[in-house]
Amino acid sequence: MSLKVVVDWDLCQDHGQCAFAAPEVFEIGEDGRMHVLIEEPDESLRSKVEDAADVCPVQAIKLEG
Amino acid sequence: MAGLRSAEGLRAHGFADEVLVVGDESWAPYNRPPLSKEALHGDLSHDKLVFRVRSNASDVTWRHGVTVTGADLGARTVTLSDGETLGYDALVAATGVSARRLPIPGPPPTASGGRHVIRTLDDAVALREALVPGAKVVVLGAGFIGCEVAATAIKLGCQATCVAIDPYPMIRPLGPELAAELQRRHEAQGVVFHLGVGVTEFVGEERVTGVVLSDGTVLEADVVLEALGSRCNVEWLDGNGLDLADGVRADTALRPVRDEGALDGVAIVGDIARFPNLRFDERPLRVEHWSIPTDTGRRAGAVLASYLSGEAYDDVVGATWEPLPSFWSDQFDIRLQSYGMPGLADPDGVHLLEGDLHDECVIGYHRGDELVGVVGVGMLRVVNTYRDKVGHPTIA
Numbered sequence: 001m002s003l004k005v006v007v008d009w010d011l012c013q014d015h016g017q018c019a020f021a022a023p024e025v026f027e028i029g030e031d032g033r034m035h036v037l038i039e040e041p042d043e044s045l046r047s048k049v050e051d052a053a054d055v056c057p058v059q060a061i062k063l064e065g
Numbered sequence: 066m067a068g069l070r071s072a073e074g075l076r077a078h079g080f081a082d083e084v085l086v087v088g089d090e091s092w093a094p095y096n097r098p099p100l101s102k103e104a105l106h107g108d109l110s111h112d113k114l115v116f117r118v119r120s121n122a123s124d125v126t127w128r129h130g131v132t133v134t135g136a137d138l139g140a141r142t143v144t145l146s147d148g149e150t151l152g153y154d155a156l157v158a159a160t161g162v163s164a165r166r167l168p169i170p171g172p173p174p175t176a177s178g179g180r181h182v183i184r185t186l187d188d189a190v191a192l193r194e195a196l197v198p199g200a201k202v203v204v205l206g207a208g209f210i211g212c213e214v215a216a217t218a219i220k221l222g223c224q225a226t227c228v229a230i231d232p233y234p235m236i237r238p239l240g241p242e243l244a245a246e247l248q249r250r251h252e253a254q255g256v257v258f259h260l261g262v263g264v265t266e267f268v269g270e271e272r273v274t275g276v277v278l279s280d281g282t283v284l285e286a287d288v289v290l291e292a293l294g295s296r297c298n299v300e301w302l303d304g305n306g307l308d309l310a311d312g313v314r315a316d317t318a319l320r321p322v323r324d325e326g327a328l329d330g331v332a333i334v335g336d337i338a339r340f341p342n343l344r345f346d347e348r349p350l351r352v353e354h355w356s357i358p359t360d361t362g363r364r365a366g367a368v369l370a371s372y373l374s375g376e377a378y379d380d381v382v383g384a385t386w387e388p389l390p391s392f393w394s395d396q397f398d399i400r401l402q403s404y405g406m407p408g409l410a411d412p413d414g415v416h417l418l419e420g421d422l423h424d425e426c427v428i429g430y431h432r433g434d435e436l437v438g439v440v441g442v443g444m445l446r447v448v449n450t451y452r453d454k455v456g457h458p459t460i461a
Contacts, residue, residue, distance in 0.1 A: 015393065015402070016449055032446055047077075050119055054070070054359055057393060059096055059117060 004040050004064040005049060011060035018052035018061060025049055067159040067335030067358035069094045069116055074366015076121040080373055084125045087145060089132040092186055093118075098355055100189040101213040102395045106220050109190055133160065138305045138321075138331060155330045155369040158302065158313060158321075159362070162295035162336045162353065164188070167205060171267025174291075179273035181290045183210060195288045198222030203276055203286040205264055207234035209394045211292035212247070215256045216396040226257040226284055228264060228276065238408045239440060240415040243428050247399070254397050259284070295353065297337045312337040312351040318368045318382040319361055330372055332365035334358065344387035344456035345406055345437060352390050352406070360388035385459045389452065400441075402448050405430070405455035407438030419447050427451065
């Protein structure tokens with residue numbers, strides 16, 4: 001199963017730490033809200049995406065696969 | 066948290082043998098900051114707070130509800146509260162801090178006596194039950210946690226009073242200008258402050274009914290929160306020649322430092338680690354910021370995996386490691402986001418960088434010409450642009 005990023009948008013408070021850990025996958029938009037750029041990132045990005053999930057202050061990022 | 070991150074770090078760096086994590090709480094590691102914020106007026110269930118565990122660490126063995134009581138670092142053993150002695154090849158010390166209690170006369174320091182602290186999920190559940198509408202809540206200490214709980218108590222319909230010896234709330238990390246502004250915002254929401262005063266005694270026999278301040282004021286209280294900072298859980302390391310003056314002194318590889326040099330095979334992580342961060346200077350400092358358990362856990366995992374395998378150990382130990390401390394705080398509708406070490410700033414080194422102090426803003430904390438910390442009040446996108454400008458990282 002390929003890697004899939006699932007964000008709980010009820011939890012997300014737009015801290016933006018994920019965008020520093022994995023800028024390929026997460027972005028703080030012009031509106032100040034978080035956006036997922038790639039929902040199913042390549043396996044080569046797994047480590048960065050795991051880092052992003054770790055540094056989310058509200059544990060809003062889940063990974064499947 | 067630091068224990069979990071260390072276990073994951075060991076696995077990430079190729080250590081495949083047994084990893085055992087022992088912890089005194091009955092819960093799997095969970096996120097503590099929400100305990101004084103959104104979880105305190107929302108959902109205080111462990112499910113919502115538990116940390117995700119990386120799949121690489123799914124085979125780690127957990128022993129919850131057991132406390133480490135002693136260690137013999139020479140013999141490579143630790144003793145546990147259930148009487149067992151465990152041997153190890155490598156040891157991670159991640160025992161964290163406990164909430165400090167005020168050593169003055171009064172009813173027993175328990176939640177049932179109306180005297181609360183907030184460090185664990187169980188603490189937060191007990192406090193939540195006491196925060197009923199109309200309750201008179203007295204918060205001792207006006208640091209981040211005290212101010213967060215005061216704000217939450219107001220939201221829950223309580224009366225909230227903060228007492229602190231400092232002249233302004235949160236002054237030590239934030240400096241007087243921002244601290245005074247935040248005090249004004251708290252007062253506008255109904256928080257009452259008694260600053261520049263101590264507490265001499267609690268009123269009440271079985272249950273606290275008030276607190277007596279050093280200026281003679283008596284405050285009625287249904288609930289008292291002792292939010293007076295922390296003490297390090299390091300007694301179990303006594304007798305091993307370590308520097309336990311403030312946490313555990315360690316080097317940049319997180320090895321404990323003794324008179325005869327650094328001790329290999331042991332890593333000090335999380336809130337108890339007093340380590341030099343060359344992003345700022347060589348002085349070892351303990352940093353109770355949320356980012357530190359993860360940063361130190363990963364570093365410990367890398368160092369110990371290399372130590373255990375014998376591969377590239379000198380390179381890993383000598384590698385540049387300069388974590389950027391960060392934390393946030395939510396108080397009413399105010400979101401504070403900090404990067405770096407604002408507390409290192411010169412007294413006259415605090416300057417408005419962006420925005421308006423009375424609205425949203427970014428404050429810079431300088432030591433000489435160097436930006437050592439930055440704090441955003443709102444303006445998250447803007448404060449984030451200063452992240453890489455904090456300190457003088459060897460590697461940008």
